[in-house]
Amino acid sequence: MSYTAKQWMVKEQTGDHLDIDKTFELVTKQLNVGDLKEGEVIAKITYISNDPAQRAWIHKKNIERRLYRPPIRDGEPMEAFGVSEIVESRNPEYQKGDQVFGNIFWADYCILPVGSIVMKVPGDPTDIITxxxxxxxxxxxxxxxxxxxxxxxxxxxxxxxxxxxxxxxxxxxxxxxxxxxxxxxxxxxxxxxxxxxxxxxxxxxxxxxxxxxxxxxxxxxxxxxxxxxxxxxxxxxxxxxxxxxxxxxxxxxxxxxxxxxxxxxxxxxxxxxxxxxxxxxxxxxxxQFAEQFAKALGDLGLWAQEGKVKLVKQVWDAKVEDVPKGMQKLLRGENTGKLITKLVAGR
Amino acid sequence: MSYTAKQWMVKEQTGDHLDIDKTFELVTKQLNVGDLKEGEVIAKITYISNDPAQRAWIHKKNIERRLYRPPIRDGEPMEAFGVSEIVESRNPEYQKGDQVFGNIFWADYCILPVGSIVMKVPGDPTDIITxxxxxxxxxxxxxxxxxxxxxxxxxxxxxxxxxxxxxxxxxxxxxxxxxxxxxxxxxxxxxxxxxxxxxxxxxxxxxxxxxxxxxxxxxxxxxxxxxxxxxxxxxxxxxxxxxxxxxxxxxxxxxxxxxxxxxxxxxxxxxxxxxxxxxxxxxxxxxQFAEQFAKALGDLGLWAQEGKVKLVKQVWDAKVEDVPKGMQKLLRGENTGKLITKLVAGR
The missing domain is CATH 3.40.50.720 (NAD(P)-binding Rossmann-like Domain)
Known part of the structure; x- marks a missing residue:
């Protein structure tokens, strides 16, 4: 089985004033099940989290050793947090059809390396992203x-x-x-x-x-x-x-x-x-508080259930071709609450 | 008994680039023993501490409520920390001849209000200032x-x-x-x-x-x-x-x-x-650490005795007329270690 994937790459890291055409490039790849290594999965991406930090990961002025994570260099795929559905799995913990939250890419389909998945999605995917x-x-x-x-x-x-x-x-x-x-x-x-x-x-x-x-x-x-x-x-x-x-x-x-x-x-x-x-x-x-994530998510989930903390979201539908526009929306302050890209099939 | 005192007043608070002639004014006052209130003393000032913070106390741009102590306003006497010798006392805790450390003024003689004195000087006056x-x-x-x-x-x-x-x-x-x-x-x-x-x-x-x-x-x-x-x-x-x-x-x-x-x-x-x-x-x-001053001074004193912490001082002799020059010296970085003005009799 093979999937034709569209994936956004960083063509050239950007300085100030993001120009998405100069910065990003959409490529087409074939993802073959036979190429999966042990622990990897092929995922269909459904929701991409738009986070301000992503802008910092591709800034030319960054000094690599002074970032809290590696920057995304020229020629590397653009990353994000988000939700995907597993369509092929060589990872015994995750089956075809599982909705998972973790590190993904700006793409419609992708191979998720070992360690990318944080957890299975417990309910509404936009809740766990928020x-x-x-x-x-x-x-x-x-x-x-x-x-x-x-x-x-x-x-x-x-x-x-x-x-x-x-x-x-x-x-x-x-x-x-x-x-x-x-x-x-x-x-x-x-x-x-x-x-x-x-x-x-x-x-x-x-x-x-x-x-x-x-x-x-x-x-x-x-x-x-x-x-x-x-x-x-x-x-x-x-x-x-x-x-x-x-x-x-x-x-x-x-x-x-x-x-x-x-x-x-x-x-x-x-x-x-x-x-x-x-x-x-x-x-x-x-x-830095990873050990307390479970407790924090428990508290937050309870407060949301009780209506004390409303999860404010702004979910916008995008074809994979339009994904970079989410970064622009954030920088322009066009969102209220959590901006989330919902990937929809292109025409 | 009466003392003729020379005291520096703040003529006009200063903005950037201190001009001592425009900022300070030397006045002469008579200090009469008969005018002392209960708890007050007349002191002959011997050592004035030169501290960068004093510059901030007279800066025009300060917003009064945003300072950690009241600024020194136009027409008020300039203050400092330092050492003086008590020459007249209506305070039962301090006798004529006592060397004391605390809040003083830019002056040769002054009346110290109640609460100005922190402690008697235990040894070399320049040590306690430092x-x-x-x-x-x-x-x-x-x-x-x-x-x-x-x-x-x-x-x-x-x-x-x-x-x-x-x-x-x-x-x-x-x-x-x-x-x-x-x-x-x-x-x-x-x-x-x-x-x-x-x-x-x-x-x-x-x-x-x-x-x-x-x-x-x-x-x-x-x-x-x-x-x-x-x-x-x-x-x-x-x-x-x-x-x-x-x-x-x-x-x-x-x-x-x-x-x-x-x-x-x-x-x-x-x-x-x-x-x-x-x-x-x-x-x-x-x-903010006042409760721990005794412990800290004990530790510091011991380390100084043991030669582990050398108290670096730069003591300069000044007539009362030259006192404002100490502030200039600090701002120009002319000192190494603690700058202290030793008041000497004028010609």
């Missing part, structure tokens, strides 16, 4: 890195309508009972959802001309914890409002990924706040 | 904030020939036994002392045209802990070399105090390292 990536980031950012407790009065979340931010706001409000949750997002429509659906007490549009004043007005008692998915101007403003011993949790830096070379976001006055107010800034990668 | 300010910053920065242990292989110290840096390097090498201590300073003469006297394995001159390459060459195995007294370019370089879970301890930012408005020191690539390498950046003020 929980297993953004949910975990929100969970460990709040619980482990931020060590947030109900004693914390004011929490600010940047990129609050995004995949991680929308869950962060809801856990802060509905699980931890934080009194004052401030979300920052990039449109009035997103801001409306922040307060109506995601548990924010105040929502701020960072594109508003009065954003700086709005930010100050929204944090009259200063900030205990700043959950940062964005970096840039919002981070600079937040540093000027942190309480003594305030914590800044760095989960992402989406404003940086497509504009790497711009400098000067953190001003000197706000840097000095780190000293004056004994601020702690700390970054993390969810994989 | 230990009680810079020594404590080095101690708590390493031991408490950085939580440095001999497991840490590489430590980088900025402003390493300065008052805090010189002690930090020695504790790291001679007490904690850190394998690779890298000090950064601003002249070849300072660099020579770093390796010969202060325990550094490598010393780097940040004014050298090859500094960036030198920095990379000096940290081939990356950095466990960066003890930062400087901020700016050195911080940016260090962030690019931190190990997984590396710690950046922010003790000071001397490169910022006289050039507040310049932006753009922390570049985007190095900020993203906070995420990729799970870096923790943390600031502190020694007073």
């Amino acid at each position: 929980l297993g990536i953004s949910g975990l980031a929100a969970y460990f950012g709040l619980m482990n890195v931020g060590a947030v407790t109900p004693k914390d009065q004011t929490i600010v979340v940047s990129s609050a309508a995004g995949s991680t931010g929308s869950i962060t706001c809801q856990i802060a409000k509905n699980i931890l009972g934080i009194k004052h949750v401030v979300g920052v997002a990039g449109s009035d429509a997103k801001c409306e959802r922040l307060t109506k659906e995601f548990g924010c007490d105040v929502a701020l549009n960072y594109k508003s001309p009065t954003f700086k004043q709005d930010f100050e007005a929204a944090t009259p008692d200063d900030i205990d914890v700043f959950m940062d998915n964005t970096a840039g101007e919002v981070t600079d403003l937040a540093l000027m409002r942190m309480k003594d011993f305030g914590r800044v949790v760095i989960s992402g830096a989406i404003s940086y990924y497509d504009e790497y070379d711009k400098k000067g976001d953190i001003s000197r006055g706000s840097w000095m706040q780190i000293i004056c107010h004994k601020i702690r800034i700390e970054g993390f990668i969810v994989f | 230990l009680g300010i810079s020594g404590l910053a080095a101690y708590f920065g390493l031991m408490n904030v950085g939580a440095v242990t001999p497991k840490d292989q590489t430590i980088v110290v900025s402003s390493a020939a300065g008052s805090t840096g010189s002690i930090t390097c020695q504790i790291a090498k001679n007490i904690l036994g850190i394998k690779h201590v890298v000090g950064v300073a601003g002249s070849d003469a300072k660099c020579e002392r770093l390796t010969k006297e202060f325990g550094c394995d490598v010393a780097l001159n940040y004014k050298s045209p090859t500094f960036k390459q030198d920095f990379e060459a000096a940290t081939p195995d990356d950095i466990d802990v960066f003890m930062d007294n400087t901020a700016g370019e050195v911080t940016d370089l260090a962030l690019m070399r931190m190990k997984d879970f590396g710690r950046v301890v922010i003790s000071g930012a001397i490169s910022y105090y006289d050039e507040y408005d310049k932006k753009g020191d922390i570049s985007r690539g190095s900020w993203m390292q906070i995420i990729c390498h799970k870096i923790r950046i943390e600031g502190f003020i020694v007073f």
